[in-house]
Amino acid sequence: MRYHHSILALGVLALLSAGGTRAQDVAIMGFGPSSAQRQRALEARIIGFPSGDRMAVYHRALTAEPHHAGTPANHRTAEYIAARLREFGFDSVLMNRYEVLLPWPVERRVTLLAPERYELRLNEPPLDPDPDTRKRGALPPYNAYAADGDVTAEVVYVNYGIPEDYRVLDSLGISVAGKIVIARYGRSWRGIKPRLAAERGAIGCLIYSDPEDDGYAQGDVMPEGKWRPEWGVQRGSVMDMPLYPGDPQTPGRPSKPGAERIPLSETPTLQKIPVLPISYGDALPILRNLAGPVAPAGWRGALPITYHIGPGPARVRIRLRSDWSVRPIVNVIGVLKGSERPEKVIMAGGHRDAWTFGARDPISGAVSLLETARALGQLAQSGARPKRSIAIASWDAEEQGLIGSTEYGEEFAAELKQDLIVYLNRESYTAGDFDAGGSHSLQPFINEVTKAVRMPDGSATVFDSWRAKAGPQDLVRVDGTVQVRIGALGSGSDYTVFLDHLGIPSVNLGFESGNGIYHSLYDTHWFYTKFGDPGFAYGERLAELVGLFLLRLANADILPFDYASTAETVDRYLDELEREIENRKLDLDLSGVRRANRRMGATAEALNAEVARILASDLAAAENGRYRESLARLNDLMARVEQAFLDEGGLPDRPWFRHQIYAPGYYTGYGVKTLPGVREAIEQNDVETARRMAGALASSLERARKLLVEAIAAAAEIGN
């Protein structure tokens, strides 16, 4: 029984005046009838407010020069965003500073020595007619946190360089020990590739972009189309983030000036071997000079050669050296103060630093978020302040390893666990399909918000378009209505510290379509306004969607968390694990976890019914001050349930990651592993660890259930 679809709808129907307004136009999850009407009136002032023309102005200003973390140019983008937030009427704008390890390359040379000689180009030429690509000051292509070194060896092609690829190599009797591997981008977070290669004895690693994945096999390349051109290179960090993100030398604590730092030689998240990213133009001479077995069908890309695995005869020398300096970074955090519970905060954030110009990644997201901020600011200035505070964050040094957000989360851990209710991550987007991931307690809420915003062409709501693209396995029927399932979050953006380390309910959503400019010199204003989101039409809709998301959470009578949705999701994950246990014939029984989860789900349903009762009778309306204290207690308890899923001991061998339902996979990186402690142990056939982690998971579900029971008790005081 989900209150927003059933009981509340009936309550509201009775109160409606004639005129054909349907119940679902008025009912909003978490709002009683009278507050829902006020909320709809506020939302009508957000819809249509964001302006693509303004976004184009912000976008031009924020992508005018390369602005990687630790540079004066990126500090100028911080000043620009801070100035806009002040202009929009935000009450406080904090410049939040850290000093973190940011290696920049000083020597990069790769030479094919045999059987022919070729000096790799390792840079990206300007592309007419895009004037920005002639500008200087961008970081050249490199992989941050790769080891310094000078290595020479024969080459082995390892496909994507993920565990199953090494199983194929093993079956062919090919070892990478003492060799340099060449892997293609894709299928895993890039840092997994050199880590696995080094674990198997490789001494160097090249990662290239195969045209099959984001080049000419997908469509026309830049500048005729949006796909990766011959010399385009994907930069990126290879910091071992599945261990812990953030400044590598200060895990678990903020990297303030003077903070204790692990010596570089002992820092565990640095790669052990030299790694460089290269273009397919540079990869071709190496790959065409490999002999040995023909690569299996799934290993062949779109280059005009027969792919061989090697080793050799291609022989390569890599020379790589970085300047390992500690450099200043700055987050910008603007707060619009709430009128009733100003200490409680709903936050939306995204990063601002870029590998080059960052037109898509991340400035597209930053300019859309600025328009959300302007919309919320104008409401507040006209007297319609949110009840809870709304914060907008602009993170620094995300590209190197989620550093700005992680340091912030580590510095303010206690305050955030106390008062931050939801974190919404909003960075890059492009015109394309909608998708969302996050804490499943917010799945019904996200579904509802997407029904209130239309796609740019006006033909359908975001929800309708999202639902139309979803497969049957992505849909769930709840009390006669259909919800699209949201994904689980792995890693790869700034929600990581909030969700995985602090247990703050977190969401990542947006529009997206593929492209081949990712982390290259060609991620420019010219690209973005031609191919990314011409006219910022999707940016406008995204600004509305985020505005509604924040304002509903800020103004809700009762926070719209639904932990029955979490239980339903965990139940499906347990199905997957039980299939895996059967496949592997492991002696492992998860029925204790299953029971704990069912109990939590039943308690959540009971709480949902109590919440529905309170909302339907309008007992939570602002005019009804009698229940203020019980309501505050109810809301505070509901906001803390996600924290029950943290286990203080963390995941095996990576204690920084504490969430027992979601984590980035240790061997997939960005890719999520759900119920990670149990699942990864099962995948390693480690029954003992799996049993221990199943115990930790069951305890976390039980802690959540107890909080829900307390919430039911608080709810029972209201109106009874």
Ligand SMILES: [Zn+2]
């Ligand atoms: Zn990004």
